[in-house]
Amino acid sequence: MDFIFIEELRVKAWVGVYEREKTGQQTVELNLTFGVPDAAAEHDDIADTIDYAVVTQRIREELGLRHFNLIESLGEFVVNLLFDEFHAPWVKLRVAKIGVMKDVRRVGVFIQRGRGGVEPPPAGV
């Protein structure tokens, strides 16, 4: 398995438990790594892999459509999008709100999961 990474992707999202967070979008920052078949590199064909441009576009579209109370729920949604729509075998996601708490630059959630029992890669990925 090879891994595609997308770093510091900033997306407008509806997320938060407070009233002001239900009436206005805020920027979340995503760091995403997902598995892709080795065949992509062998055949040099975009059709054999997961197109990271399409992934970022779909995340933007979907996060603009719905509200999540918890950053955990938003994170689970993105991981399931990668599994269900792109058939990624394995996903690591870190998603953060920026500057929402005094003296904290970022706060968020980290999720690492394999689809249907796929084993995680060795440490360091």
Ligand SMILES: Nc1nc2c(c(=O)[nH]1)N=C([C@H](O)[C@@H](O)CO)CN2
């Ligand atoms: N575990 C969580 N705690 C909190 C969340 C959250 O999503 N998960 N969210 C909030 C508020 O929305 C906060 O981020 C607003 O500044 C508080 N705690």
